[in-house]
Amino acid sequence: SLAKVVATRRLLPISQKRLEQQTQWDLVQWQEDRTIPREKLLKDIKGAEALLCMLSDNIDEEILEAAGPQLKLVTTLSVGVDHIDLKTAKERNIKIGYTPDVLTDATADIGALLALAAARNMKKGIDSVTTGGWQDWRPAWLCGHQFTSKTLGVVGLGRIGQAVAHRLGAFGIDRLVYWGRTKKEGVNGEWVSLDQLLMESDIVVVCCPLTPETQEMFDYAAFKKMKKNAVFVNISRGGIVNQADLARALKEKVIAGAGLDVTTPEPLPLDDPLQNLDNCVILPHLGTATFETRETMGDMMVDNILAALENRPIPYESK
Numbered sequence: 001s002l003a004k005v006v007a008t009r010r011l012l013p014i015s016q017k018r019l020e021q022q023t024q025w026d027l028v029q030w031q032e033d034r035t036i037p038r039e040k041l042l043k044d045i046k047g048a049e050a051l052l053c054m055l056s057d058n059i060d061e062e063i064l065e066a067a068g069p070q071l072k073l074v075t076t077l078s079v080g081v082d083h084i085d086l087k088t089a090k091e092r093n094i095k096i097g098y099t100p101d102v103l104t105d106a107t108a109d110i111g112a113l114l115a116l117a118a119a120r121n122m123k124k125g126i127d128s129v130t131t132g133g134w135q136d137w138r139p140a141w142l143c144g145h146q147f148t149s150k151t152l153g154v155v156g157l158g159r160i161g162q163a164v165a166h167r168l169g170a171f172g173i174d175r176l177v178y179w180g181r182t183k184k185e186g187v188n189g190e191w192v193s194l195d196q197l198l199m200e201s202d203i204v205v206v207c208c209p210l211t212p213e214t215q216e217m218f219d220y221a222a223f224k225k226m227k228k229n230a231v232f233v234n235i236s237r238g239g240i241v242n243q244a245d246l247a248r249a250l251k252e253k254v255i256a257g258a259g260l261d262v263t264t265p266e267p268l269p270l271d272d273p274l275q276n277l278d279n280c281v282i283l284p285h286l287g288t289a290t291f292e293t294r295e296t297m298g299d300m301m302v303d304n305i306l307a308a309l310e311n312r313p314i315p316y317e318s319k
């Protein structure tokens with residue numbers, strides 16, 4: 001009998017078609033345009049050899065166990081794999097597929113966009129246009145902070161972090177400092193301690209993965225170390241930030257502003273303290289959201305599943 005492949009969402013048209021047209025598997029795919037209910041996934045995954053999931057699915061031990069011992073691959077439409085129980089997957093010899101590289105440019109674009117938006121009061125500006133707050137031209141109104149000759153601090157200088165630094169370099173940034181586990185060779189930036197990065201950066205952009213070590217590493221004490229004119233940008237995962245502390249720091253003007261593409265939880269509740277802050281620009285996790293990138297991510301999923309079912313090495317494997 002054919003192998004069972006379970007998908008928790010439909011993909012974009014071209015990669016969806018490829019997923020559907022394979023004759024070597026039976027596809028069981030959630031068709032509604034909302035996250036698959038947990039009970040449904042627990043049922044569907046029984047007997048699956050491969051699972052195609054999203055970053056919004058919580059792939060924990062219970063889900064992996066419900067699949068049964070034949071599950072070979074969990075492949076996620078994201079570069080982040082923090083929503084998957086990696087320890088259990090390893091114990092059960094389940095490979096993890098993901099989508100590195102292809103999404104670097106799209107995600108870095110959103111990082112640069114949020115840095116500029118936060119530094120130049122984009123939220124206050126747009127709000128003033130739509131609510132009548134825009135009355136006349138004033139010399140000091142909505143003045144923000146310029147990037148020329150400033151210092152950028154990147155937390156996690158991987159592919160995405162380097163692409164953000166490259167983009168912001170075009171806006172006149174003249175110094176790059178970064179913090180991470182390893183010093184990067186061939187990078188025009190200084191590997192510094194986290195404290196030094198916080199104290200010296202005018203723009204702090206977080207691009208590192210969410211792990212037990214980085215969980216809530218940005219708390220009130222961290223924001224206190226930053227410059228008063230600094231902007232904080234997070235394009236990684238909401239879990240890196242203690243959100244109540246960020247809201248407090250923004251409210252007290254401990255830092256100038258924030259730009260977030262990720263929050264805890266997602267979607268961010270309407271009554272969350274961050275919602276009412278005019279110095280906090282928030283996007284609904286749009287990092288990889290371009291047609292080009294999302295189609296290619298979908299193709300990578302299909303390639304991963306084909307390889308897993310044919311017992312070949314997974315082309316896009318997170319190890």
Ligand code: GLV
Pocket residue numbers: 055077078079080081103236287288
């Ligand atoms: C997006 O957040 C991703 O991990 O791909």
Ligand code: GLV
Pocket residue numbers: 079100101104157158159160161207
């Ligand atoms: C993270 O995965 C990166 O590509 O920077």
